[in-house]
Amino acid sequence: xxxxxxxHNLQKMICAWDVSFKGRHGQTDFCYTTxxxxxxxCFKTKEKRIEIAVPESSTTxxxxxxxxxxxxxxxxxxxxxxKDISFVPxxxxxxxxxxxxxxxxxxxxxxxxxxxxxxxxxxxxxxxILRKEAMEKVTQVTYYSKLTHEDTILSWNWTxxxxxxxxxxxxxxxxxxxxxxxxxxxxxxDWSPVEEVPGKDTEPDGSGVFPQxxxxxxxxxxxxxxxxxxxxxxxxxxxxxxxYPLIHLSSRSSAIRVLNASASDASGTNVVCTLSETEMDxxxxxxxxxxxxxxxxxxxxxNFLIIKCxxxxxxxxxxxxKRRTKYSLFERISGKNISCEVNEMNRERVxxxxxLPDQKTYNFTLGVSNPxxxxxxxxxxxxxxRVRPKTPxxxxxxxxxxxxxxxxxxxxxxxxxxxxxxQIEISSGHSEQKLHNxxxxxxxxxxxxxxxxxxxxxxxxxxRVRCSTADHFWKWSDWSRVEEHTTWEA
Amino acid sequence: RDLCSxxxxxxxxxxxxxxxxLDTYVEQQGLDASASVAAVEGxxxxxxxxxxxxxxxxxxxxxxxxxxxxxxxxxxxxEEQQEQLGEADAALGQALTAVLLQVSAxxxxxxxxxxxxxxxxxxxxxxxxxxxxxxxxFERKLRGLGVLRELAQxxxxxxxxxxxxxxxxxGSSSAPxxxxxx
Numbered sequence: 001x002x003x004x005x006x007x008h009n010l011q012k013m014i015c016a017w018d019v020s021f022k023g024r025h026g027q028t029d030f031c032y033t034t035x036x037x038x039x040x041x042c043f044k045t046k047e048k049r050i051e052i053a054v055p056e057s058s059t060t061x062x063x064x065x066x067x068x069x070x071x072x073x074x075x076x077x078x079x080x081x082x083k084d085i086s087f088v089p090x091x092x093x094x095x096x097x098x099x100x101x102x103x104x105x106x107x108x109x110x111x112x113x114x115x116x117x118x119x120x121x122x123x124x125x126x127x128x129i130l131r132k133e134a135m136e137k138v139t140q141v142t143y144y145s146k147l148t149h150e151d152t153i154l155s156w157n158w159t160x161x162x163x164x165x166x167x168x169x170x171x172x173x174x175x176x177x178x179x180x181x182x183x184x185x186x187x188x189x190d191w192s193p194v195e196e197v198p199g200k201d202t203e204p205d206g207s208g209v210f211p212q213x214x215x216x217x218x219x220x221x222x223x224x225x226x227x228x229x230x231x232x233x234x235x236x237x238x239x240x241x242x243x244y245p246l247i248h249l250s251s252r253s254s255a256i257r258v259l260n261a262s263a264s265d266a267s268g269t270n271v272v273c274t275l276s277e278t279e280m281d282x283x284x285x286x287x288x289x290x291x292x293x294x295x296x297x298x299x300x301x302x303n304f305l306i307i308k309c310x311x312x313x314x315x316x317x318x319x320x321x322k323r324r325t326k327y328s329l330f331e332r333i334s335g336k337n338i339s340c341e342v343n344e345m346n347r348e349r350v351x352x353x354x355x356l357p358d359q360k361t362y363n364f365t366l367g368v369s370n371p372x373x374x375x376x377x378x379x380x381x382x383x384x385x386r387v388r389p390k391t392p393x394x395x396x397x398x399x400x401x402x403x404x405x406x407x408x409x410x411x412x413x414x415x416x417x418x419x420x421x422x423q424i425e426i427s428s429g430h431s432e433q434k435l436h437n438x439x440x441x442x443x444x445x446x447x448x449x450x451x452x453x454x455x456x457x458x459x460x461x462x463x464r465v466r467c468s469t470a471d472h473f474w475k476w477s478d479w480s481r482v483e484e485h486t487t488w489e490a
Numbered sequence: 491r492d493l494c495s496x497x498x499x500x501x502x503x504x505x506x507x508x509x510x511x512l513d514t515y516v517e518q519q520g521l522d523a524s525a526s527v528a529a530v531e532g533x534x535x536x537x538x539x540x541x542x543x544x545x546x547x548x549x550x551x552x553x554x555x556x557x558x559x560x561x562x563x564x565x566x567x568x569e570e571q572q573e574q575l576g577e578a579d580a581a582l583g584q585a586l587t588a589v590l591l592q593v594s595a596x597x598x599x600x601x602x603x604x605x606x607x608x609x610x611x612x613x614x615x616x617x618x619x620x621x622x623x624x625x626x627x628f629e630r631k632l633r634g635l636g637v638l639r640e641l642a643q644x645x646x647x648x649x650x651x652x653x654x655x656x657x658x659x660x661g662s663s664s665a666p667x668x669x670x671x672x
Contacts (some may be wrong), residue, residue: 187604213627240520266578270520270628278526282628343577 003078006055008090009116015252016049029064085184086133093175097195104160112152119149122178130170133250163210166225167249200227201253209273209283215371218263218289225255226273235274261287263318288319290373295364297377300386307353317370326368329353332363385472392465397485399435415442419470427462439470457490494656495601498649504592505645511585512638518582519631527636533559536643548608549651554600556644557593563637564590
């Protein structure tokens with residue numbers, strides 16, 4: 001009685017039945033015919049189950065139970081229609097469960113057994129994560145895939161809300177295949193055997209506080225656990241100055257849950273697990289901000305040797321030392337990448353990039369990253385339009401008449417292919433300041449000269465000079481030092 | 491005697507600077523000032539039984555070994571502080587550097603005294619600190635606390651040792667008094 005047939009692959013089905021004669025029966029004769037194969041096919045079996053092909057539409061089965069001596073005890077016929085056959089996929093096989101402790105992530109890999117089915121079928125995978133000694137369910141997720149008539153290895157990641165070291169994590173999986181044209185009942189497969197990632201609380205010398213010295217974003221909810229020896233008792237766990245309620249994980253592990261963590265001091269926030277008056281363990285949590293998008297990114301050169309990029313960092317990350325925000329300057333055209341040495345304490349950030357031979361345009365991307373996040377900012381620069389010459393030096397003024405003077409100055413830099421616009425400021429005691437502009441061909445580490453006339457005889461003047469580029473003005477250099485000169489007597 | 495008294499003054503100054511540094515360190519590292527800390531591996535304890543029975547040379551040698559160990563540990567702490575904090579807390583870095591310089595000066599002083607004892611200071615090989623890289627940050631913070639506490643104790647003991655030395659050195663009159671044991 002109770003003949004029931006289940007198929008795992010839509011090709012073959014396993015039929016099983018019950019027998020009323022407890023213990024006193026011998027072999028069973030199993031015969032079946034199908035509408036496309038009318039001749040009966042018979043088997044003898046001691047089992048109470050048998051594997052036969054799934055029929056196109058229906059199968060007629062006759063089961064004869066014999067006594068040990070071979071005499072017929074009972075015979076019964078069954079009509080199995082397609083709608084009576086259940087479809088239950090095979091139990092999925094977990095290939096690997098790999099922990100990444102640094103990110104508290106589990107990577108699950110399994111085979112979808114697709115080769116068993118025609119391609120294109122929709123498959124649903126239920127994945128259950130369990131935790132703690134009591135194997136409590138943490139989460140259950142449904143993952144979808146399409147079968148491709150080949151065995152495909154599927155992969156899935158799950159990030160735990162607590163460090164994997166804290167206690168053992170377990171994973172199991174089952175699947176459901178949506179065979180729309182299959183008439184019979186369809187069901188989930190059995191759960192796979194459980195795969196385990198053991199926690200430190202299962203290791204003899206696994207004690208410690210986890211996560212160890214990690215960095216999280218401000219506002220995060222963080223679970224921190226204390227794994228201790230068997231028989232030890234946690235007196236208290238503090239996060240910074242505050243005592244937190246303990247969450248029991250196992251006989252050797254308890255945790256605290258910090259919600260909406262605020263920015264930590266430079267040296268991090270201590271998490272202390274006090275086991276006795278003289279014994280404590282701890283970790284340090286660094287809570288900071290992801291870097292802001294750099295503001296006012298600007299690049300210029302003062303000497304056509306080095307391009308100096310500056311930017312405003314935005315909100316401080318609150319992370320220092322080896323966790324500080326790091327900057328790199330990538331130039332897309334040349335493919336050159338520079339890492340910038342930046343002092344995190346001063347507001348403005350500077351990075352130098354070498355002027356490259358025969359390259360006038362620079363496509364910069366300033367990459368910014370710290371352990372919490374990363375961002376970038378880009379700028380396209382035509383260097384000839386971003387020249388801010390160095391301060392003119394060695395300004396000298398010499399007279400060659402009572403109403404004219406000759407000025408000479410030096411600028412450290414190479415401006416050979418440019419025209420410089422220099423501005424000379426002329427001041428004297430009793431007349432107001434005048435500005436005289438002069439356009440000069442740029443040179444390489446050159447001295448420049450200018451001639452001023454229409455001055456007053458026998459008058460003390462103060463001169464200073466600054467320069468910029470004549471074409472595409474960008475910025476003036478700083479003013480040179482002031483140079484005094486008295487014109488000749490008339 | 492003059493070297494001893496200069497040494498005593500140096501130890502006194504070092505002690506007050508170490509106490510200040512301890513306060514800064516505890517606050518900056520977010521530690522509980524009353525936290526109990528295990529003995530620091532690689533540093534001889536300042537407290538010693540039968541302090542009275544030590545000879546002058548033994549006192550100097552024990553001091554020298556201890557301060558050489560402290561010099562290495564402080565240098566390690568400074569390096570860690572730079573790695574962990576960068577320029578974020580220059581004050582702590584400067585205070586650590588100042589104490590490290592004083593310890594180095596005190597080592598030089600002890601070596602001078604040992605030269606006077608005509609035996610000269612032992613060579614330095616093999617006195618590097620145990621590596622700390624395997625320790626977590628919290629353990630390193632506690633270890634730093636332990637180093638500074640023990641250094642403060644040693645500064646007290648060194649002053650007593652030198653006082654004792656100056657008493658028992660040739661030409662001195664009084665015998666060691668039990669009251670002076672640390």
